[in-house]
Amino acid sequence: MNEPAFRIGTFSADVTVPLDHRCMGVLPTKTKFVKDPLEARGFVLLGAEKPIVVVAVDWCEIRNGAYDQWREAVASAAGTSRERVLVTSLHQHDAPVVDAGAAKLLRDVGLPNELYDEAFHAEVLQRVSAAVKDALSKAVPVTHVGTGQGKVEKLASNRRVVREDGRVTFGRGSRSGGDAFMSAAPEGQIDPFVKTISFWNEKTPIAALSVYSIHPMSTYGEGLISADFVGLARRLRQHDLPDVMQIYASGCSGDTTAGKYNDGSDAARHKMTQRLYQGMKQAWETSKTTPLTKMQFRSTPLRLEFYEHGNLEPAKLQATLNDAERRAEDRILAAMGLSSHQRVAADQPIDFPCVDFGAAQLLLFPGESFVGYQLMAQQMRADSFVVSMGYGECWTGYVPLNSSFGDGFHDSWLWVPPGSENRMQQAIQKVLLP
Template sequence: MTRRACFGLASMALLRRQGRVRAAAFISDATPPAGQPNIWVEPVREVLDPLLCKGIVLETEGRRIVLAALDWCGIGGFTFDRICSALAHATATSRRNVWVHTVHQHAAPYIVEDAYPLLLKSRPQALRMSARYLGVLAEKIAWAAASAMDNMKPVERVGVSAARVDRVASARRLLVEGRIVTRFSSTVRTPELADLPEGGIDPELRCITLEGAGGPIACLMFYATHPQTFCCDGRVSSDFVGAAREAVQKEAGCPVLYFTGCAGDVTVGKYNQGREDQRRELAARLADGMRRAIARAAFEDAPDLAWQTLPLRLEARRDARPITPAMTDAEAYRAAIGLAFAQRSRTLGVCALRLGQAWMLCLPGEPLLAFQREAQRAASGRFACAAGYGDIFPGYLCRDEDYRLGGYEPGASNVMPGSEEKIRNAIQQLAAIS
């Protein structure tokens, strides 16, 4: 790596420790109550199963890293910072040492408070999540993390493993007769798309197992697909991924955390037409992959730990849609998010954790699968796991080629073409110094 490529070292938060690593997992309920919005502005009508925030605190030589996976569709901007800051305060660590992931189920809230002033001005009747509830939620998650620190355990070994998942993921962007066709998470209205091949996916579920002297402390699972079988009808659910995760946790003897990979262009559309039996089958097939991954863990003794964060500045698109009278309230909210992102001055962040032979990349937005493959290449033979869906504010993170080809994802992105090079450079730089 050249000196120019290393320019970020001066401003990068870098934590590298060779001492004993300790860890504790935590869990908190994150189910929105009646009267609050679920996805977009749709009010909560029925809770099918609870939404959870599951996380882990890692400590070495008095320094702490906090990772959390929240069963929400997305949190961005101030909302993302609110929860990260609460966790940092509760665990006595730097805000830069905290990363919150949203699993991205679509039967769950999508909250970017930065957009609310614009939404209030244009659509005062649109349902917005209360700041009071968000504050209570952040404190509840933070309290769970702080309480877990009373039970920190030495990590004796770290295991890595992978298993192929059968008939779950399928490509969303399909090239049909020279044009991009979108296969969404359900093909109930487009059954002909279910007959097309799976397309470009990463079929492997990856697992990092932290083990103490008394057994496993936590299992971290990574798989790239939109975790969505239904959406936008007021029902709250962690969907098939939550069902799979909780079923496996009952057998694993430790908390199981699930992170959605770079799944911006990957769905379950080939295998889902919205039926309950299909949802159960998807959960069963994903759970089978989780079980096989846990069983295959190859362990390494006495892991060391490294954590890096790198600022990422992406240019907001100049053609952000204005809010118009013809829009629904949900469309107006999505437009307000794009307009608010264009006014944002703070940079985004990219993070990486190395724990022994495992290397975990943490990205903002909804990154397309190409960035997961970039992480695997950049990891240079290490066991690479990628997770998107940190700060959701930028929306889809696409390749420049995707803007030229068109389709849903680049049209729903809040950033300009040219972002690809910056994201790839950040991934490569983080991999080079881990």
């Protein structure tokens, strides 16, 4: 009997942050209490030349040198190259932002471990690497790939809202549902579908990766550690299918939030969990499987520029970092900006990958890419099933569309300039339409 062409191993590891740890890089309230754990969940695919690894982490963002550290640690464990390791953060806000370059800059001005606990980070990398090695030893044949989608009702909405006087605002954040105007405004541009790619050994399902475009917070800023409604929905699906590894990743979610429907209450969180869960359940129940006869990896270097203007001019960032009179949060944000500027100046591009399963393509976008990019990718391959994960290399912060810049979008979490859409579009085309 022939050996199976492809194999898959699944893994998970606890990545719960310690107490008194910084959240989202710059939130003033540090972690106080663990409501539920944070996890890294993923799979290793074998048979497509070198192994391919996908890992989704219940953290806010993984940036710059830390992104390299994650990919290199996992690649070493899996016996592959770092380009073939797709690390995505879910982007819960009461969770870490890690950036090795920023951490060094902060150490140099007397703020060690202020952005994140570096010893804890190293321990997590060891934990995840061990889980990956264990997954390799338990890999099983994968013969079929499944694809399905489910419509999620009354959950996502766009940040962009037009005021009564015609002014455009991007002010609909995750908890804007308590504002009557924000709640009444239309949903705006979203992708209403959760998409699920699943992997099967003949008739036996092994793993399911579900992706949906939304900021994954019902509430944040109080130091309460939680995988939030996306993690809770994932756990409900895991309870439904205990033998099928459930992995969730955020789609291109820079401008999508629960802001139309969420007021930050516990009741709203429960509703949001159930709505996403029902969409994931529908995506699974409507999935169709096809034989897995190809598994190709493609990647192209994506060079986005650093938005060097105003307070992001390197000299101003350095001055803020050096100023002991400034708030720690301001100095951290300056260090993050400098770290990103250094990365771009060193001409280290973003790896923009695609895993092609024949019946489906899996993309990983940088940072807080706007939902328009995942819709763009779907339109480019309308003949196929395109799944777009966001929050890969996160130094970019928001990656708006040209139209968003035209509407006046600006934010302190924005490190790429107008015109980035053109480079993004070219990268999508290169990996989707080789």
